[in-house]
Amino acid sequence: MPQSYARRMDRVRPSAIRELLKHGADPALISFGGGYPDQRLFPLDDLRSVFDALLQPEQAASLQYTTSDGLPALREAIAERMTAQGTPMVADDVLILSGGQQGLDLVAKMLVDPGDTVIVEDPTFLGALIAFAPLEPTYATVRLDEHGMDTDHLAEVLAANPGVRMLYTVPDFHNPTGVTMSLERRRRLIELANEHGLVVLEDSPYRELRFDGEPVPTLKSLDTEGRVIHLSSFSKILAPGMRLGWLAASPELRERLGLLKLAADTQSGTLAMHAAASFIAGFDLDAHVERLRVAYGAKRDLMLATIDEAFPASVGRTTPEGGLFTWLTFPEGFDSARFMAEVALPEAKVAYVPGTTFFADGGHPNHARVNFSNVSDDDIVAGITRLGHHLRRELA
Numbered sequence: 001m002p003q004s005y006a007r008r009m010d011r012v013r014p015s016a017i018r019e020l021l022k023h024g025a026d027p028a029l030i031s032f033g034g035g036y037p038d039q040r041l042f043p044l045d046d047l048r049s050v051f052d053a054l055l056q057p058e059q060a061a062s063l064q065y066t067t068s069d070g071l072p073a074l075r076e077a078i079a080e081r082m083t084a085q086g087t088p089m090v091a092d093d094v095l096i097l098s099g100g101q102q103g104l105d106l107v108a109k110m111l112v113d114p115g116d117t118v119i120v121e122d123p124t125f126l127g128a129l130i131a132f133a134p135l136e137p138t139y140a141t142v143r144l145d146e147h148g149m150d151t152d153h154l155a156e157v158l159a160a161n162p163g164v165r166m167l168y169t170v171p172d173f174h175n176p177t178g179v180t181m182s183l184e185r186r187r188r189l190i191e192l193a194n195e196h197g198l199v200v201l202e203d204s205p206y207r208e209l210r211f212d213g214e215p216v217p218t219l220k221s222l223d224t225e226g227r228v229i230h231l232s233s234f235s236k237i238l239a240p241g242m243r244l245g246w247l248a249a250s251p252e253l254r255e256r257l258g259l260l261k262l263a264a265d266t267q268s269g270t271l272a273m274h275a276a277a278s279f280i281a282g283f284d285l286d287a288h289v290e291r292l293r294v295a296y297g298a299k300r301d302l303m304l305a306t307i308d309e310a311f312p313a314s315v316g317r318t319t320p321e322g323g324l325f326t327w328l329t330f331p332e333g334f335d336s337a338r339f340m341a342e343v344a345l346p347e348a349k350v351a352y353v354p355g356t357t358f359f360a361d362g363g364h365p366n367h368a369r370v371n372f373s374n375v376s377d378d379d380i381v382a383g384i385t386r387l388g389h390h391l392r393r394e395l396a
């Protein structure tokens with residue numbers, strides 16, 4: 001049956017990452033393409049006892065409908081944690097989400113009419129481009145370097161695009177590049193947002209996974225006019241399958257986002273919200289996050305050292321101070337998607353994500369994102385060494 005669809009479906013297409021997963025079945029393949037946390041680090045024993053306690057008759061309400069904004073105890077716990085970490089807020093500022101991904105959808109629904117310009121980093125998080133696409137935005141892109149979004153370039157982009165409403169940034173351990181925005185640039189970004197009347201969506205699910213260096217204040221904590229929506233998630237600090245995230249915003253924005261949340265899915269899963277709240281109340285989330293930092297930090301070190309040893313000098317990489325990824329820059333003219341299809345997958349048996357997919361306007365074929373959190377130490381060494389061997393031949 002030939003079927004016609006809403007116009008927005010023209011923008012809803014399978015992503016390169018989905019294509020890549022097709023190759024995941026080859027047991028010899030070492031994939032640096034994913035962005036998963038390491039499931040061997042999930043706090044299974046603690047979560048088992050949390051879920052056991054919730055699935056008792058006297059706790060049956062943990063399977064009941066609850067308020068759309070989220071379980072009050074969880075909102076309270078998040079506000080306390082974020083306040084303790086330097087971003088002051090109260091429970092009322094917090095909206096619980098079904099994963100951080102839902103925040104991308106809701107904020108875009110609130111701010112983007114078809115054809116509106118959204119400012120994003122170049123490159124940016126692919127999941128954000130996927131979430132924004134049905135709203136039919138156009139993009140204005142801002143350069144990024146090792147200190148995050150280039151705010152001089154942002155000032156130019158804003159001058160060329162009057163009336164822009166929304167800016168999206170991943171300031172901490174950026175996906176895909178791993179870089180972190182400097183404090184100076186964060187201050188400048190807030191100044192520019194105030195000057196131009198922007199709403200800033202600060203997406204920071206990796207913030208707590210810092211391996212070294214000092215935390216840089218959140219944009220939300222530097223916000224002077226209630227323009228920053230801070231978005232975060234339990235996916236990388238607890239477990240992504242719980243599908244829990246949160247946003248914190250000014251009362252005016254939070255209220256509207258709450259109405260959109262109600263329309264989208266009524267509420268996030270009550271059991272998951274209870275479990276996260278009980279975990280925070282009864283166990284030590286900070287100690288758990290510390291274990292993750294140590295484990296992922298060691299994997300980061302191993303990956304960077306192996307890249308430095310195995311790759312030709314003409315391949316650049318970032319030095320992420322946290323998060324899950326590093327970003328490779330190959331010489332001009334190198335096509336990382338072609339190399340993956342013709343050499344990396346069939347010969348080296350290694351996958352990564354070709355960089356083009358993270359650029360709102362495509363292009364930039366000479367980059368790749370590589371993940372270190374969900375690859376064993378042996379596979380990091382073997383996969384990077386194999387890739388390096390083939391890159392040396394290719395780039396000789």
Ligand SMILES: Cc1ncc(COP(=O)(O)O)c(C=O)c1O
Nearest residue numbers: 099100101125175203233235245
């Ligand atoms: C930058 C960024 N934002 C948001 C998300 C969404 O994560 P979740 O929906 O699991 O919270 C991710 C997941 O990888 C991400 O990397």
